[in-house]
Amino acid sequence: MSDPTDSTDSPASDRPENEKRSDASVPEPPKTEKLRDLSGPVPPKTEQLEEEKPSTEELEIAEELARESDRRAFLQKAGSVVIGGAIVAGPTVVAVRAVLDPLTRGGQGGVLARLTSLDALVPGAPPQVFKVIADKTDAWTTYKDLPLGMVYAQRSEDGELTVFSATCPHLGCVVEFRNTEEHGEQFYCPCHESSFKVDGSLAPNNTQAKRGLDTLEIDQEKLAAGEVWVRFQKFKANIVEKKAVS
Amino acid sequence: MKFLLNWLDDRTGIRRITHEALFENIPGGARWRYVWGSALTFAILVQFITGIILWMFYSPSANSAWESVYFIEEEIAGGDWLRGIHHWTSQFMIVLLVLHLVQVVVDGAYKAPREFNFWFGLGLLGLTLALGFTGYLLPWDQKGFWATEVATNIVGGTPLIGDELKQLVVGGSEAGHYTLTRFFALHAGVLPAALIGLIVLHIYLFRKHGITPAPLKSAATTRHFWWLALVVMFFAQGMLAWNWQYVSNPVRVAVGVATGICLLRVMFLQLRRGKMEDEESRKPRPGDAYFWPDQILRDAIACAAVLGAVLFFVWNFGTDLSAPADPSENYSAARPDWYYMALFALLKKYDLIMGAFVIPGVVCGIVFLMPFIGRVTIKRIQIGHIFNLVFLAVVLAGFMYWTMVAFRHDWGSEEHQASVDFGHRDAERVKVLAKGPDGIPPEGAVTLLRKDSYAQGPRLFAKHCASCHAYEGHDGTGKKRIQKRSASDLASFPSRQWAEGVLDAERFAHPDFLGSTKLIKGSKMLKFLKGDFKENLEGEEIKMIVAALSAEAKLPSQAEIDKEEAELIEEGRELMLDDLAGACIDCHKYRGEGTKGIDLTGYGSRKWQFEFIKNPAHPRFYGKKNDRMPIFGPKFEGEGEDRKLVRPATLTDVEIWYIIDWMRGEWWKPGDHSESVAVAKEDPASDAAPEEQPAGESPGGELPAAQPAAEPSAGESAADAQPGSADGAPE
Numbered sequence: 016m017s018d019p020t021d022s023t024d025s026p027a028s029d030r031p032e033n034e035k036r037s038d039a040s041v042p043e044p045p046k047t048e049k050l051r052d053l054s055g056p057v058p059p060k061t062e063q064l065e066e067e068k069p070s071t072e073e074l075e076i077a078e079e080l081a082r083e084s085d086r087r088a089f090l091q092k093a094g095s096v097v098i099g100g101a102i103v104a105g106p107t108v109v110a111v112r113a114v115l116d117p118l119t120r121g122g123q124g125g126v127l128a129r130l131t132s133l134d135a136l137v138p139g140a141p142p143q144v145f146k147v148i149a150d151k152t153d154a155w156t157t158y159k160d161l162p163l164g165m166v167y168a169q170r171s172e173d174g175e176l177t178v179f180s181a182t183c184p185h186l187g188c189v190v191e192f193r194n195t196e197e198h199g200e201q202f203y204c205p206c207h208e209s210s211f212k213v214d215g216s217l218a219p220n221n222t223q224a225k226r227g228l229d230t231l232e233i234d235q236e237k238l239a240a241g242e243v244w245v246r247f248q249k250f251k252a253n254i255v256e257k258k259a260v261s
Numbered sequence: 262m263k264f265l266l267n268w269l270d271d272r273t274g275i276r277r278i279t280h281e282a283l284f285e286n287i288p289g290g291a292r293w294r295y296v297w298g299s300a301l302t303f304a305i306l307v308q309f310i311t312g313i314i315l316w317m318f319y320s321p322s323a324n325s326a327w328e329s330v331y332f333i334e335e336e337i338a339g340g341d342w343l344r345g346i347h348h349w350t351s352q353f354m355i356v357l358l359v360l361h362l363v364q365v366v367v368d369g370a371y372k373a374p375r376e377f378n379f380w381f382g383l384g385l386l387g388l389t390l391a392l393g394f395t396g397y398l399l400p401w402d403q404k405g406f407w408a409t410e411v412a413t414n415i416v417g418g419t420p421l422i423g424d425e426l427k428q429l430v431v432g433g434s435e436a437g438h439y440t441l442t443r444f445f446a447l448h449a450g451v452l453p454a455a456l457i458g459l460i461v462l463h464i465y466l467f468r469k470h471g472i473t474p475a476p477l478k479s480a481a482t483t484r485h486f487w488w489l490a491l492v493v494m495f496f497a498q499g500m501l502a503w504n505w506q507y508v509s510n511p512v513r514v515a516v517g518v519a520t521g522i523c524l525l526r527v528m529f530l531q532l533r534r535g536k537m538e539d540e541e542s543r544k545p546r547p548g549d550a551y552f553w554p555d556q557i558l559r560d561a562i563a564c565a566a567v568l569g570a571v572l573f574f575v576w577n578f579g580t581d582l583s584a585p586a587d588p589s590e591n592y593s594a595a596r597p598d599w600y601y602m603a604l605f606a607l608l609k610k611y612d613l614i615m616g617a618f619v620i621p622g623v624v625c626g627i628v629f630l631m632p633f634i635g636r637v638t639i640k641r642i643q644i645g646h647i648f649n650l651v652f653l654a655v656v657l658a659g660f661m662y663w664t665m666v667a668f669r670h671d672w673g674s675e676e677h678q679a680s681v682d683f684g685h686r687d688a689e690r691v692k693v694l695a696k697g698p699d700g701i702p703p704e705g706a707v708t709l710l711r712k713d714s715y716a717q718g719p720r721l722f723a724k725h726c727a728s729c730h731a732y733e734g735h736d737g738t739g740k741k742r743i744q745k746r747s748a749s750d751l752a753s754f755p756s757r758q759w760a761e762g763v764l765d766a767e768r769f770a771h772p773d774f775l776g777s778t779k780l781i782k783g784s785k786m787l788k789f790l791k792g793d794f795k796e797n798l799e800g801e802e803i804k805m806i807v808a809a810l811s812a813e814a815k816l817p818s819q820a821e822i823d824k825e826e827a828e829l830i831e832e833g834r835e836l837m838l839d840d841l842a843g844a845c846i847d848c849h850k851y852r853g854e855g856t857k858g859i860d861l862t863g864y865g866s867r868k869w870q871f872e873f874i875k876n877p878a879h880p881r882f883y884g885k886k887n888d889r890m891p892i893f894g895p896k897f898e899g900e901g902e903d904r905k906l907v908r909p910a911t912l913t914d915v916e917i918w919y920i921i922d923w924m925r926g927e928w929w930k931p932g933d934h935s936e937s938v939a940v941a942k943e944d945p946a947s948d949a950a951p952e953e954q955p956a957g958e959s960p961g962g963e964l965p966a967a968q969p970a971a972e973p974s975a976g977e978s979a980a981d982a983q984p985g986s987a988d989g990a991p992e
Contacts (some may be wrong), residue, residue, distance in 0.1 A: 068324060083958075114429070115429065117428050117429055117431070117432050117433045117439065118425055118428055118429065120434065121431050122434045123436060124695070132908065132909055132910040133909070134906065134907070134909075134910045135909075139280060140728075141728065141743060141744065143724070144724060146588070146589045149299075149535050152321060153437035153438050154433075154434075154437060154438040154439055155322070155438065156301030156322075156324065158704070162587070162590075162711070164588050165587050165589055165591065175948060181624075185413045186410075186414040186415065186613075187410045187411055187414045188409075188410070188411060188591070188593075188595060189591030189592075189593075191591065191593060192743065193676075193740075193741070193743060194741075194742075194743040194744065200743065205593035205677065205680065206407075206411060206593075207609045208596060208607060210610060211546070217442065222609065223608075223609070223612065223613075224281075248715055249434070249435065251417065251424070252414040252417060252418070253414065253417075253613050260424075260434055261434045
């Protein structure tokens with residue numbers, strides 16, 4: 016701002032000095048043009064002045080004045096925009112970062128939890144519902160032994176163990192195991208009537224779900240020791256593939 | 262006074278502002294049809310005031326939200342009315358907004374140059390729906406939690422950005438503290454701020470363009486209005502007829518009366534049509550009026566009507582608060598608020614994209630474009646405007662139809678009704694417990710139900726007992742049982758009613774008692790009941806035995822009658838011990854007599870039940886004759902030194918107590934003078950571990966001495982009855 020050679024930076028009170036130096040500043044039309052372009056829809060004042068004032072001397076002075084005020088206007092505008100932008104952008108960046116924070120907190124692969132001992136599950140019996148109890152951290156609170164959700168465990172006649180998440184793969188309600196005259200034994204979601212066969216696959220009368228019940232990973236080492244431990248996690252709702260989200 | 266006003270006016274220009282506000286010109290005079298905007302402004306004011314006061318009492322976190330709402334509802338002076346007004350006014354706002362929209366479209370007030378005002382209005386409708394959606398979760402109760410679980414999964418189904426959007430709305434990968442803080446920030450901050458902004462713009466533009474002059478009030482417009490009302494009422498009648506069996510009498514009467522009024526009015530206007538038009542032609546046309554006082558009076562009456570309706574609903578229905586949110590307890594009665602039920606039905610009928618995005622999107626899109634569609638005129642016929650009217654009517658009729666479809670399904674589903682009832686049961690219970698000696702712990706009220714026999718008993722019964730037994734025909738929680746019944750109905754156990762049943766040959770053989778077990782085949786007991794028992798004893802004597810047998814249980818519900826009839830019971834006991842009369846001790850152990858069969862000492866008492874459930878195959882009970890009753894305690898093999906655990910317990914001691922105390926009606930009640938509501942306190946032997954502990958304790962461990970123990974038959978249980986391997990024939 017203090018550079019004396021750059022007339023555009025001169026303060027308003029230096030007008031007489033500018034008039035003297037007018038010759039020097041005249042041969043810079045490209046710069047002025049450029050500045051004008053940048054400064055937006057500035058009315059072509061110089062042209063109007065040319066039409067109204069016939070005197071060449073007066074014309075030159077007026078032209079210079081106009082150019083000068085153009086530059087000043089541009090700088091004022093640019094300054095306002097830059098400062099204004101900065102004061103808006105600063106807090107906005109901070110705010111957006113905080114609001115978007117949950118995106119950085121994805122799933123941690125669920126939790127391992129013990130359901131029961133293998134002996135307690137009778138082969139061939141209907142699926143039995145279990146509460147998944149494990150430690151859980153929700154934001155600032157860490158819970159010990161919190162019931163997190165429900166699963167169904169069942170053993171086939173030959174003893175093979177399957178554990179389903181009770182969360183409906185349609186939109187996340189809890190499926191129930193029921194027996195109706197019409198459809199026999201089924202998993203059924205009371206929210207939107209998705210239905211699943213006893214083996215977890217989609218039943219013929221299923222209305223909504225796009226995939227069967229989600230099987231949960233069973234800890235094989237612990238199973239060999241006669242204990243049923245599963246990895247309890249949530250999967251994305253309403254898609255064909257099984258995609259973990261927690 | 263005047264000086265003061267002048268002073269104020271010089272500095273603020275208040276006179277001009279007031280004048281402008283009050284003396285708004287109303288072409289054609291004040292009309293009832295213009296009241297909707299004012300009624301809505303009033304409703305919004307009510308929401309802001311009640312909302313801010315609720316804010317002073319509300320605490321948004323997963324273990325304090327329900328609790329603070331409970332406190333507002335039950336403890337704060339006038340809190341139930343405060344919350345009630347906030348809740349019901351929001352319901353009425355939706356109705357008022359729709360009525361306002363209808364009025365605007367019917368009067369053509371959406372057309373140029375009022376497009377922007379129409380869009381602002383639609384924006385306000387959207388904001389109100391969003392406020393309803395976010396407000397539904399805030400109590401963090403089962404209803405709100407599960408409805409929001411579904412709703413956020415729908416958000417997750419948004420094409421392209423669904424996953425991220427859901428994560429942002431939920432505040433993480435799973436619902437928790439941050440879901441509440443976000444929903445609350447939206448509900449009390451972002452959305453109301455946007456609402457104020459839009460209302461300011463809406464009213465500014467309304468004042469700028471002025472009231473759209475509706476067709477001048479005339480005999481014809483009045484007649485048209487009543488015709489329209491009649492058509493609407495006929496539609497309502499159709500809905501009523503369709504759902505007749507689900508609708509309560511007051512509603513039937515109200516719809517009937519309203520239809521009758523419309524019908525009479527139309528007939529009256531139709532009959533006097535000529536005369537009225539004649540009179541009208543001679544009268545001068547009604548002139549313009551000012552907002553104050555002509556229109557304001559009507560507006561005030563409309564606002565008072567809205568407030569009256571709100572207060573009536575608060576007083577009559579209260580405001581629902583279901584049990585605290587629990588991701589591990591399914592809540593099958595989960596439904597959104599009524600104005601989302603049409604969408605809910607669409608979602609069930611079509612898939613997610615169609616039901617939640619395409620259909621609502623197309624409808625909203627067309628409504629949005631109404632100002633442009635309304636311009637279309639062919640040969641002087643306002644075809645666009647007519648399209649808009651018809652479209653709006655179809656959308657509203659469709660909305661009502663789909664809403665009814667959703668409700669009909671629920672009303673007609675016994676399963677759903679059972680879930681609703683069980684949900685209410687939890688909700689009522691947790692409020693009772695919260696007022697109990699333990700109060701609400703810092704972890705939240707959700708833990709209260711988890712440690713309560715009244716809440717846990719039926720759940721455990723449904724899970725562990727209902728595969729064979731029934732409870733009043735259902736599974737304990739009111740739902741239909743899954744498998745064929747293969748054991749007794751335990752609802753009356755071990756009351757006198759039960760004792761009468763097991764001592765009556767006919768009822769004994771009934772499926773409600775032992776008729777559905779394998780034990781009934783060649784049952785010695787049945788033979789005895791049919792023969793000697795009936796012959797040896799008179800009716801009065803059987804009554805004595807019934808009283809004596811049932812008195813062994815020491816049921817709290819029979820405490821009074823047991824005390825009154827102590828003599829009768831004593832006589833019954835003597836009969837039972839008499840090996841000729843009652844002859845019980847021939848086949849049962851009782852009070853030191855008898856050596857075999859089921860022990861009748863303390864039959865059905867708390868401790869007897871506890872040991873029975875732990876090991877029904879114990880020699881004290883069924884022994885080797887056990888049918889399929891599982892051993893719920895730890896299972897052992899071998900005797901003495903060789904005795905070893907083959908399987909840990911499937912029910913913890915505490916869980917067994919929950920079942921027993923629920924069945925015996927011994928859950929904590931407000932009149933009880935116990936220091937705690939928890940069952941564990943009564944039973945020092947058991948810890949509160951939620952799942953089975955692999956402890957090698959004996960089946961007859963230390964128990965609360967509710968009963969004098971007959972024989973401390975500690976753990977020589979060699980009898981391990983395999984499920985289904987029972988010998989049907991008693992010796």
